[in-house]
Amino acid sequence: MDRILEFLQPARQSILGFLQGVLGLEQTVSEAWIWASLGCSLLLLIYLSVWFLVRRPKTRRPTLDDPTTPVIEGVEDESIPGPASDAPPPATEPRDEPGPQVAPPPPVEEEEVEESLLDRLRGRLSKTHDQLIGRLDQILGGGSKEQDLIDDLEEVLVTADLGVKTSQDLLEEVQAELDKKSSGPVEIKTALRRKIGSMLEVRAPAFHTGSAKPFVIMVVGVNGVGKTTSIGKLASRLKALDQEVMLVAADTFRAAAIEQLEIWSGRAGTDFVKHKPESDPSAVVYDAMQASLSRGTDVVIVDTAGRLHTKANLMEELKKVKRIMGRELEGAPHEVLLIVDATTGQNAINQARTFHEALGVTGIILTKLDGTAKGGVIVGIANELGLPVRFIGIGERVEDLREFDAELFLEAIFGEPEGGWVH
Ligand SMILES: Nc1nc2c(ncn2[C@@H]2O[C@H](COP(=O)(O)OP(=O)(O)OP(=O)(O)O)[C@@H](O)[C@H]2O)c(=O)[nH]1
Numbered sequence: 001m002d003r004i005l006e007f008l009q010p011a012r013q014s015i016l017g018f019l020q021g022v023l024g025l026e027q028t029v030s031e032a033w034i035w036a037s038l039g040c041s042l043l044l045l046i047y048l049s050v051w052f053l054v055r056r057p058k059t060r061r062p063t064l065d066d067p068t069t070p071v072i073e074g075v076e077d078e079s080i081p082g083p084a085s086d087a088p089p090p091a092t093e094p095r096d097e098p099g100p101q102v103a104p105p106p107p108v109e110e111e112e113v114e115e116s117l118l119d120r121l122r123g124r125l126s127k128t129h130d131q132l133i134g135r136l137d138q139i140l141g142g143g144s145k146e147q148d149l150i151d152d153l154e155e156v157l158v159t160a161d162l163g164v165k166t167s168q169d170l171l172e173e174v175q176a177e178l179d180k181k182s183s184g185p186v187e188i189k190t191a192l193r194r195k196i197g198s199m200l201e202v203r204a205p206a207f208h209t210g211s212a213k214p215f216v217i218m219v220v221g222v223n224g225v226g227k228t229t230s231i232g233k234l235a236s237r238l239k240a241l242d243q244e245v246m247l248v249a250a251d252t253f254r255a256a257a258i259e260q261l262e263i264w265s266g267r268a269g270t271d272f273v274k275h276k277p278e279s280d281p282s283a284v285v286y287d288a289m290q291a292s293l294s295r296g297t298d299v300v301i302v303d304t305a306g307r308l309h310t311k312a313n314l315m316e317e318l319k320k321v322k323r324i325m326g327r328e329l330e331g332a333p334h335e336v337l338l339i340v341d342a343t344t345g346q347n348a349i350n351q352a353r354t355f356h357e358a359l360g361v362t363g364i365i366l367t368k369l370d371g372t373a374k375g376g377v378i379v380g381i382a383n384e385l386g387l388p389v390r391f392i393g394i395g396e397r398v399e400d401l402r403e404f405d406a407e408l409f410l411e412a413i414f415g416e417p418e419g420g421w422v423h
């Protein structure tokens with residue numbers, strides 16, 4: 001305290017001189033004025049310091065402008081105005097064509113009600129459950145004759161978007177069960193559950209990013225299915241596992257698409273490679289491959305277009321992008337992930353077939369399973385194309401991308417089996 005008073009002495013003396021000499025105030029009045037004004041100044045100083053600390057912008061995320069890396073021509077990564085992770089996403093540009101609007105990543109909610117994985121999945125898949133199992137229960141409990149039962153079941157399976165072939169396969173299973181005569185509704189339902197389970201268990205190499213460095217993931221799918229959003233969520237998952245991730249904006253169709261990926265990149269804290277809108281996607285990928293190889297990136301995730309500016313065939317463009325990856329790194333891309341929107345229903349199987357024939361898809365991410373009754377499409381895709389479902393999207397938040405677990409999925413859809421769960 002003495003030190004503070006000593007420090008304030010010169011200020012006190014000069015104000016005292018001013019008040020007494022110029023204004024002619026008495027000694028006691030002048031002293032009161034001095035201490036009041038010094039106190040106010042101190043309070044103002046404290047207030048300004050706190051305000052400055054609270055409003056100070058957050059630290060920028062890391063970018064490719066690391067001085068240890070050689071400058072890569074065409075990689076526009078310096079001075080990217082990355083948004084603060086908790087700032088509201090900026091407004092996005094209007095689309096060049098009609099289609100789903102660009103969705104900036106939703107804000108990260110810090111507090112979430114504790115909910116088990118199964119409960120959450122059940123909640124999100126409730127419409128598919130109602131469409132498939134709710135109706136199934138009605139039919140099985142209705143005491144219909146055998147042929148009526150088969151007809152009704154067929155209708156349920158087809159309208160639940162399992163696809164014609166898959167529905168037929170399942171009906172054969174039901175027929176075999178009915179032929180046993182001793183089978184009732186419970187046995188039929190159990191047989192269906194078992195058969196759907198075996199359809200979902202596709203034999204495929206595991207999704208293991210450690211098998212190559214960098215592990216290159218090419219993400220494809222028609223526009224609006226959730227490619228960019230799924231990439232953002234996947235990047236966050238990988239970053240949480242301490243992987244060095246690079247996101248690549250090879251969907252150059254519109255500026256907003258690049259911006260959207262950049263926001264996700266900022267949130268997850270990944271490297272980011274982009275060119276100008278409308279530039280050649282292959283050139284972006286070439287730069288990204290070079291950069292990731294020189295930096296020792298663990299995982300490179302490439303966002304691609306669902307449509308093009310030119311009349312060029314989308315599949316031909318994507319094949320070219322894929323070739324560039326393989327040319328720069330043998331074996332790349334290590335995973336070609338097809339994003340499929342569950343709400344598309346039956347059409348999703350056709351889309352998947354087209355992409356698979358052109359690009360050799362290695363896995364599926366099925367998005368928007370929340371709020372749709374068409375979740376059965378997952379069974380059709382797995383069964384008809386023999387492609388593994390790697391992840392499912394059950395919402396727009398980061399944590400809404402889930403590794404696909406066939407058993408958990410069945411539990412969520414079918415509900416508790418006879419005799420309860422074995423824990
Ligand atoms: N409800 C829900 N919405 C999702 C899910 N995944 C993505 N979306 C939403 O789907 C919309 C389209 O997602 P994008 O990631 O922009 O799709 P895209 O395939 O990159 O679209 P283009 O870049 O136009 O080809 C956005 O509004 C997303 O928030 C999901 O699992 N559930």
Ligand SMILES: [Mg+2]
Pocket residue numbers: 227228229251257303
């Ligand atoms: Mg996109």
